[in-house]
Amino acid sequence: MPTVTFLPTFRKVEVNPGATILDAAQKAGINMNVVCGGQGKCGKCIVYVKSGRPLFDRDQFIRFFSPEELDQGACLACQTTIIDNVSVFIPENSLIQEQQILIETVEQESGFFPAVWKYFLELTPPSLDDPSPDLSRLLWGINRQGGPDDRKIYVPLEVIRSIPGVLRESGWKITATVALVPGGYRLIDVERGDTTKALYGVAIDLGTTTIVAYVRSLVDGKVLGIASNYNRQISCGEDILSRVNYARKGGLSRLQELAAESINIAITQAANNAGIDREHIYEVVVAGNTIMTHILMGIDPAYMIEEPYVPVVRRYLTSAAIRAGLVVKENAGLFVFPAVSDFIGGDIVADVLASGMAEHDEVSLLIDIGTNFEVVLGTKEWMFSCAGAAGPALEGGEVLFGMRANPGAIEKVSLDLHTLEPTYQTINRVKPRGICGSGLIDLLADLLQACIIDRTGRINTSIVHPRIRLGPHFPEFVVAWKDETDIGKDIVITENDVKNLIMSKASILGACITLMNQAGISRHDIARVYFAGAFGNYLSKENAIIIGLLPEVPLDRISNIGNGAIMGANIALLNRRKRKVLDEIARTIAYVELNAEPSFMDEYTRACFLPHTDLALFPMVEKLLDECRIRRG
């Protein structure tokens, strides 16, 4: 079998010919970014071939890499097939790791109170003087070590059955594993000898596209292994709606199996990475959107996509992990995050947990932006939430040169307000191929400040400047000249693009203001703003406010929590007390259906200006725009 050597670590792994470099990396326990699920679309899993000749389609890679990069051996791990020994270098950007630091910081504040414990017991063997039953002897031993009272511990039949053999084979030296479950404790495992250190749990972010798994020690909370993996359900439909339709046509059990399989693969990778045995994983905590968690638990999601849009279950679910097809310790528990509604799922509840907003007296605003957006507004006493489609503009859709945040995307732009000349930065610092969401927001903010566009988004074609011109259909602004780009064309933003972007941002701002009105609060009351999801990582907070993506608050109140779902799952895995909190969070959050809220349409319309019709709501922006106007005369 061919050997793949990964640099800079020199980790080696053997794979069958025909495997991809991504397969090899997963086998080696290396956690690469695979946002698109290994479809060759996201361009995140970049590696450089240093020796050997793997197979790939160079033409396919042209949109991701410059010719120089291709000459250096750049390729996408998921689209490169191994036929013989190779060595490949993995740049740091291609690995999942940034999130980890964030997660560990948040956890230190949250505390370590796991829901599973191990006790090593050296028991006195029975004698005629002390013929107590095996189980009592064992449970009393647990109690003597500070464990719960024996009457409070439920013992499943299969564990009872294993006890007499294990006790005698081990010379009465055993390790007992006790879990806290709803209503009491449960003895979930009895093993020979001292295995107290082999006590692990897994946190899972079950995304529609990607699954992330963290394997942690439940002795000290340490992260031991991480893996991410695409959701195998993609074979039954790319988007979530098509999967629900697949389920309606009798495909629920297939989708369930694929969800379980995807999680099992991620767990196996993370466990291999950690060098631990899956058999010592005693708990799995899963956060995901409402449809994903329904499917994982084998519950029909069909009624969520037809009127009146009801989920079957909202509360958190606990079960034996094996009932959902997860291959971990036989009696391991599964905890699935509660949801608020069909559109506000466990992933958003996890965001709220991770942000800490449910512990504050002051008002927080949480905005999770992806294909859809979700907004949660509130305090520890009350919370409102809503969800909507932002439209594809913020992800680069419906924008002439828009693109996803892939290599070559202009991710940051700023205009010199005097010369109107832009400077920009692309992902991977290659020649630009288009503009992604964060770049578009920067552009909008600077075009506005430069008075190139007005507050309705119209381009001021009366300004005489080579970059401001009439395109084939609309007025446009040239961001990058043809010869600077990788596509042999001027990269422009058109007036139509600007309008589409304004409609996207208006949905989000309109949603925020609708919730604020519901709650009867003003922007002054908002003490904290949290961005969740990958989008927030690259966003200029200031520009987001200038364009009116969110209500104006002082910039130091805005922070980014990244992947709140995996962060929340990690917190709940390590701290059982947070699980009750979760349930309270899910019950506290009221869901506002924007389509049923007449005022939303008005707020949306008002938000279809830069930043808003009412500048009094954006005094900082008003001042800025005044200054710009004065500067430009």
Added chain:
Amino acid sequence: MPTVTFLPTFRKVEVNPGATILDAAQKAGINMNVVCGGQGKCGKCIVYVKSGRPLFDRDQFIRFFSPEELDQGACLACQTTIIDNVSVFIPENSLIQEQQILIETVEQESGFFPAVWKYFLELTPPSLDDPSPDLSRLLWGINRQGGPDDRKIYVPLEVIRSIPGVLRESGWKITATVALVPGGYRLIDVERGDTTKALYGVAIDLGTTTIVAYVRSLVDGKVLGIASNYNRQISCGEDILSRVNYARKGGLSRLQELAAESINIAITQAANNAGIDREHIYEVVVAGNTIMTHILMGIDPAYMIEEPYVPVVRRYLTSAAIRAGLVVKENAGLFVFPAVSDFIGGDIVADVLASGMAEHDEVSLLIDIGTNFEVVLGTKEWMFSCAGAAGPALEGGEVLFGMRANPGAIEKVSLDLHTLEPTYQTINRVKPRGICGSGLIDLLADLLQACIIDRTGRINTSIVHPRIRLGPHFPEFVVAWKDETDIGKDIVITENDVKNLIMSKASILGACITLMNQAGISRHDIARVYFAGAFGNYLSKENAIIIGLLPEVPLDRISNIGNGAIMGANIALLNRRKRKVLDEIARTIAYVELNAEPSFMDEYTRACFLPHTDLALFPMVEKLLDECRIRRG
């Protein structure tokens, strides 16, 4: 297929040729006595063939029936094969029913607090104004009907999965079944429409030889069907020790399956008898000895028969019934009685519950006599117990003309103290074939009062009477002359028989006194004596005291509870509050190992007199014996 018609009810059933009449009766839901498990040994399942010609071996029946009876069509249902249509009459004695009256009386005092409830809910369908999840809607409906708070109800995954379909197919009119389980409540079933009346439970006495099942309504507690059935484990060993040895040789899972199968057959019969669907049985409560319950639950019983004789588990067990292989409602619960030790099992705990002795401040004494005996002494504050082998004499073994309580056994005898002529009564009023336990106790008491035997059990051969003579080995007393009997021989009781009987009863009395000494109480402190087991049903209380089978107490303090195991199981099925009591009972009862108790041997030796060496302990008997002595001069 041949039809069998049962008289006097004219119930008809079709069976395959080759089935026995017992099979047909079971199929028809008629509960016949089958103490021996259908082996043709106990002679309890008597029927009279009224038309048709079934196959049987007349010679085999000679020991059970007189020629006249055989001419009237008498046969044993278990040994009679159907080849064509027959009609048979079932005498009342062949049916299980006596116990039922006793059970229902005890239960009326115990109260009706079942652990499973049904709620018929007419739910409002979801709408855009009220898009609550299916599960919340359902649980709130339960709460509105006075059921538990929704947060306290755990819902197993398979029930959640069923909910969306059932709700919509039924037009939102459903019946929800909620069970109380350790740590909270559990939603165990959701059905279409109103099925609130179809709510049943089963109480099981899991005996080494016989299984008894009671199907009850859990709406009103009524007994709906009863069945008894032999324990199929008999094929792996007649006595319990040989079954444990079978388990040790890898046969545990086979024994487990047979236990489950035997219970399933009994449940099916009882359910058929009741005319209900097993699918509506939501709870099973089982009382049995420690080895039987270990085997049913698939727990290795091996360590109970080797030093230091420890059971694996003593506490009560709860589980899904399906985990033990019981075929009832999918999510039905199984409750197995707790034990005290290897020898004091759930059957004895059930005796204690049924007797009510754990609720009294005064001291009670409970004696369960079978092949082995168990004694429990105590109050609601404290209890001591012990167990031992009484030897076979009381069951007719080691006694020349001893026999089990089968037809033809002399079950009652009394001697005219002047003429020394006996009058006796046999089971089924047929010619005598031997003497069973209750008859032997009568004999001993009257032989003593007639001064035919002295207090050591020696026969006074100096009395000149045709019935008192020297036999081939020992002096003997003729109970029935050859021509009166069915066996063509004089039926006698020998001095050796008397000695064996004295040793048997001495074990029981010695055990009682040992426990009394442990507790520091005298016979005056004993406010109640309970006999459990079939033996007590036929016993003369007075004669039992005269021979010193138990300590002397006023006769009105002695009562008989019959099959305490099935009675206790019924009580626990109907009254969940008694289950906690059971656990307390099992924990309260201290087990005294007689073999490890030096004083037991002394007490046994002192009890090897009629009634005891120390007549001061038996003042009523002393007075009686004085009168007899005076009467005879």
